Amino acid sequence: MKTVVEAKDYLESGLKPPHTFAGFVCEQCGEMTVSQYGRTGQNGKKICQDCAGY
Numbered sequence: 001m002k003t004v005v006e007a008k009d010y011l012e013s014g015l016k017p018p019h020t021f022a023g024f025v026c027e028q029c030g031e032m033t034v035s036q037y038g039r040t041g042q043n044g045k046k047i048c049q050d051c052a053g054y
């Protein structure tokens with residue numbers, strides 16, 4: 001969950017994160033996805049809930 005760590009680092013450094021939520025770009029469809037809805041797919045790819053199918 002690299003994006004979560006980065007968001008935490010932003011908070012600790014006092015800088016505002018680029019987004020108000022921790023997110024990532026789905027490696028399958030390219031859609032911006034909120035991290036809490038993300039899934040780890042095959043080969044460790046970070047994919048969205050829709051692409052994961054659950």
Ligand SMILES: [Zn+2]
Nearest residue numbers: 026029048051
């Ligand atoms: Zn996707």
